[in-house]
Amino acid sequence: MTLLIQNGTVVTHERQFVADIFIEGEIITAIGAHLEVPEGARVIDASGKYVFPGFIDPHVHIHLPFMGTFAKDTHATGSQAALVGGTTTFIEMLAPGGSERLMDGWRTWTGMAEGRSACDYTFHIGVTRWDDETEATLRELAAQGMKSFKVFLAYKGAFGIDDAALYRTLALAKELGVIVTAHCENAELVAQLQGKLLAEGKTGPEWHEPSRPESVEAEGTAHFATFLEMTGAKGYVVHLSNALALKAALDAKARGVDISVEGVVPHFLLDRTLTEREDGAKFVMSPPLRDRSNQAVLWRALEDGLIDTVGTDHCPFDVAQKDMGRENFTLIPNGIPAIEDRVNLMYTYGVSRGELSLTRFVDALSTRPAQLFGLYPRKGAVAVGSDADLVIYDPAYRGHISAATSHMNTDYSAFEGWEIDGRPEVVTVRGQVAVEGGAFVGDAGRGQLLRR
Numbered sequence: 001m002t003l004l005i006q007n008g009t010v011v012t013h014e015r016q017f018v019a020d021i022f023i024e025g026e027i028i029t030a031i032g033a034h035l036e037v038p039e040g041a042r043v044i045d046a047s048g049k050y051v052f053p054g055f056i057d058p059h060v061h062i063h064l065p066f067m068g069t070f071a072k073d074t075h076a077t078g079s080q081a082a083l084v085g086g087t088t089t090f091i092e093m094l095a096p097g098g099s100e101r102l103m104d105g106w107r108t109w110t111g112m113a114e115g116r117s118a119c120d121y122t123f124h125i126g127v128t129r130w131d132d133e134t135e136a137t138l139r140e141l142a143a144q145g146m147k148s149f150k151v152f153l154a155y156k157g158a159f160g161i162d163d164a165a166l167y168r169t170l171a172l173a174k175e176l177g178v179i180v181t182a183h184c185e186n187a188e189l190v191a192q193l194q195g196k197l198l199a200e201g202k203t204g205p206e207w208h209e210p211s212r213p214e215s216v217e218a219e220g221t222a223h224f225a226t227f228l229e230m231t232g233a234k235g236y237v238v239h240l241s242n243a244l245a246l247k248a249a250l251d252a253k254a255r256g257v258d259i260s261v262e263g264v265v266p267h268f269l270l271d272r273t274l275t276e277r278e279d280g281a282k283f284v285m286s287p288p289l290r291d292r293s294n295q296a297v298l299w300r301a302l303e304d305g306l307i308d309t310v311g312t313d314h315c316p317f318d319v320a321q322k323d324m325g326r327e328n329f330t331l332i333p334n335g336i337p338a339i340e341d342r343v344n345l346m347y348t349y350g351v352s353r354g355e356l357s358l359t360r361f362v363d364a365l366s367t368r369p370a371q372l373f374g375l376y377p378r379k380g381a382v383a384v385g386s387d388a389d390l391v392i393y394d395p396a397y398r399g400h401i402s403a404a405t406s407h408m409n410t411d412y413s414a415f416e417g418w419e420i421d422g423r424p425e426v427v428t429v430r431g432q433v434a435v436e437g438g439a440f441v442g443d444a445g446r447g448q449l450l451r452r
Contacts, residue, residue, distance in 0.1 A: 001025060001431055004037055008046030008392060010382050012053065013363035021051065023388040026430035031384060042433075044426060046392045052362055053382050054088025054389025054427070055343050058369040059181075059238055059262060059311030062092050063112050067158075067333045069324065072316045072409045078339060079117040079447055080440045081407035086343035086424040088119050088389040088434075089379050089450065091369070093150050095126035095159055102127075102137045110449065117447030118440070119429055120389075122373070124150040124181050128158075130165035135172060142176045145451025147374045148236075149173055149180045153220045154212075154286060156187035163227075170233040179372060180228075181236040181262075184220035184245065185212055185287060194330050205280035208329045209272045209288035217287045218244035225252030225259055234258045236372065239313045241267040241287040243297040250306060260308040260372055261301075265342050268298055268310075269349060270414060281322040282412055284332045285313065302364060303356055308372065310346055310364045314339035316410040336414045341401055343391075344420040352395070352421040374452030388431040395422040407440065 003023040010019050010031070022030040022038075037043055062078040064071040073081070082090055092113070096105030102125070113121055125138065125146050138149065151169055152159040161169070173180045193211045197203075202210075221237055225248065228235040237249055240261050249261050266285060271292040274283040283289055301307045315335025325332030338345075346365060350356035370380025377386050399420050403413040427435035434442030 002038055002041040003388070003428070003431060004035060004041045004043045005046050005051060005390065005392065006043060008049055008051035010051045011358045011362050012382050013359055013367035016358060021382065021390065023428070023431045026388060028382065028384055028386050028388050031382070044392065048396065049425060050358070050393040050395065051382065052086070052391040052393055053366045053380050054391055054429070055086045055365045056369040056375065056380060057082065057087045057090040057311050057314065057339060057342060058309050058373060059264060059313050060090040060092050060339060061313070061315040061335065063109055064095065064315060065097060067331065069317065069321050069333055071335065072318055074409065075113045075116040076118070076444060077407065077409040078314070079119045079121070080444070081340040083119050083427050083429065083434045083442065084407050084424070084438060084440055085340035086391045086393065086427060087339060088391070088427065088429050089375070090119065090121050090339065091148070091373060092121060092123050093126060094123040095150065096128055097158060102134060106141060113447070113449065115445045118434060118442055118444050119447045120450050121447055122146070122450040122452060124148045126150045126159065127161060127165065127169045128152065129161065130168055135168070138172060139176065142178055147178050147452045149178055150182070151180060152183045153224060154183050154185035154187050154190060156191050160187045166227055167231065170227055170231040174231050174233040179234045179236055181238050182224045183239070184217060184224050184237050186216050186219045186223065189216045189219070198328065198330070203328050205275045205284050205325070205329050205332060208275060208284050208332065209290070211329070212286060212288060214242040214244045214290065217241060218248045221245045221248040222252070225249065225257050228252070228259055229257045236260045236262060238262050239264045239267065239287060239311070240307070242290045242294045246297065246301055246306070261306065262309045262311055263298055263302060263307045264311050264313045265338050265345055266336050266414065268295060269345060271295070281325060281332045282319065283336065283414055284322070284329070284334055285315070285336050286334045299350070299354065299356070302350070303360060305360065308364065309369045310342065312338040312342045316408055318411045337408045337410045338414070340406055340408050341415055344423055345415065345418070348419065348421045375450060388428055390428045391424045392426040393422055394425040397423045399423065
């Protein structure tokens, strides 16, 4: 299998330039001007288009038992939606419930993904309890190349862990050279505020955000940072949503804590007023959508590199599932589907209509996740020897987002009707064309488990 991409504007995290790219088998073997066309090679003309490294979503939920139900995507639907949106690798949160053995969870998640994912994938290993088996299991999984853990400082009684387990997880991660990702909200404060609001008869989705306000997330972020400081571990704050929490992370970084920050698409573009609508449950996620004033802060931090990456926290539920919490906001399954829309939304409202540079766009959505999670330069790069995961992006395309045309397995979009400037025209996965003209045309089982 040989492929030559001609005349595209190649964009990396450092520069952009016009070049041809030659692919043999699964890897890039040559980059240069006016490369010869080998006999039998397929040629794709990328004139007037960008050629990006395949995008990496560092925060995805595909299989997820949560709040009495299950996320709606399968690894088939989720991976194909990812590819249509330009994401060629995702990192899924493997998060067994607190009563489930971690190794059983590993077998469940990997069994569901194997042979069913169209794009490459790997896992953050969720530490949802600490018992006699936990350390040995984490050591085994790290030895198998699962070099990132996930902890929840929220969801008390479900996924959340206490401080003793947090300390042990971080100490072990330091020893093993594993990065620990963390959902940073103070679980006790959330529980107390939820109880208080419900007792006052405040039960609608608009009360979700006041039950876990900005200060509660900032406290959780500072709490995590303190434990990183005490253990010397490397940490990564997922889906940071507001200026107070960002300050807590940056203050920790300034005193030498090894901490990185992830933003997710909904927090850059959506705000808490959406939960006041009749269909407000659709917009419930945690941390919640915030006051719009936080968005300018997040965009500026992204532009300046203070927010390292942009993921989705993709977690698809349908309208009927969201309605489970119609009379009690604490029962609304948390999450917004976005794996298909991340690249187009960030390009449109960050690059095309905002002040985000193309190189920082590529860095935050591809290269930096690859670097942080042990995938670079195999992934996240347009370079000789790298996997031929490429996105030929047409900036002239104009369209709209709609649940009716989505490949995600859900019946609504939080971005229904939003305009997009540009889309992935061709997407390759390790040298094979997986998307053409916005349609999935690839091998439905091509995806590989990436050991890092």
